[in-house]
Amino acid sequence: MPDLFNFSQEEVLCFFAVLVRFSVLMAVLPFVGDRVVPTPVKVLLALATTLALFPFLVSQGQVNPQDAAVWGATAGGIFSTMVLEVACALVLGYTARLAFEAVSFGGNLVGTFMGFATASQYDPHQESQSQVVAQIQMAIAMLLFLALDGHHLMLRASLSSYRIVGVGGLGAFAHGGFNGAFSQRLIDLTGEVIKFGFQLSAPIAICLFGVNVAFGVVAKAMPQINILVLSLAVTSVVGLIILFMSIPEFQGSVSSLFSQMDDWMQSILIAMQKGK
Numbered sequence: 211m212p213d214l215f216n217f218s219q220e221e222v223l224c225f226f227a228v229l230v231r232f233s234v235l236m237a238v239l240p241f242v243g244d245r246v247v248p249t250p251v252k253v254l255l256a257l258a259t260t261l262a263l264f265p266f267l268v269s270q271g272q273v274n275p276q277d278a279a280v281w282g283a284t285a286g287g288i289f290s291t292m293v294l295e296v297a298c299a300l301v302l303g304y305t306a307r308l309a310f311e312a313v314s315f316g317g318n319l320v321g322t323f324m325g326f327a328t329a330s331q332y333d334p335h336q337e338s339q340s341q342v343v344a345q346i347q348m349a350i351a352m353l354l355f356l357a358l359d360g361h362h363l364m365l366r367a368s369l370s371s372y373r374i375v376g377v378g379g380l381g382a383f384a385h386g387g388f389n390g391a392f393s394q395r396l397i398d399l400t401g402e403v404i405k406f407g408f409q410l411s412a413p414i415a416i417c418l419f420g421v422n423v424a425f426g427v428v429a430k431a432m433p434q435i436n437i438l439v440l441s442l443a444v445t446s447v448v449g450l451i452i453l454f455m456s457i458p459e460f461q462g463s464v465s466s467l468f469s470q471m472d473d474w475m476q477s478i479l480i481a482m483q484k485g486k
Contacts, residue, residue, distance in 0.1 A: 238303030316410030317344025
């Protein structure tokens, strides 16, 4: 019976490189990387994921321990490889979080239109102050994310990163990847986030614009009415009614957004691989 712990130096280095990427991913990915998840849980989850997937990655040839004989020969090579693994995980986690940033942007925009800009609370998912409407929509989006097996999607994208980029395979990216395909892809994804935020807030924005126009007409016709106080209450009520009426459409839009998340992560990995 072979010794279970009879690892070579190259295998240990490769295992540690995989562990570094998964550790950073567990710290920045949506849901598992939220601040409400305890740090020991993230560490154990990263270790368990690495232990489960490392043999698969080696057997599929996506991780080759023999390559560690090259980049692991010097301390500088090991350090640069680990830095590139951290960079790869950060970019991948940032891309995955863009979908939730789109929901948060749209929710905060809706809350501003409804007059809830001053009614903000600390959102542990965003680790910043967020409006109540945005927190409601983020909670719905997170439930949809889990119902659609979004965590499996992120795991598949993490595995694809080894097939596309590999361990320490960002050398070309480090020397020239911040231009061309990579930078253009980041700009495109940022545009998608802003566009979805506006699409998410468009129904309520249009309805509230009509309400404000009506109040403008009433203010001209009857100046004695306190339009400022009345409009705050009416816009809030109308906005909440439209918000809850549009929940089915919101679910469909967010589901469509999450279905694009895999394409976003794959495209950003390909852009990192090209580095030109």
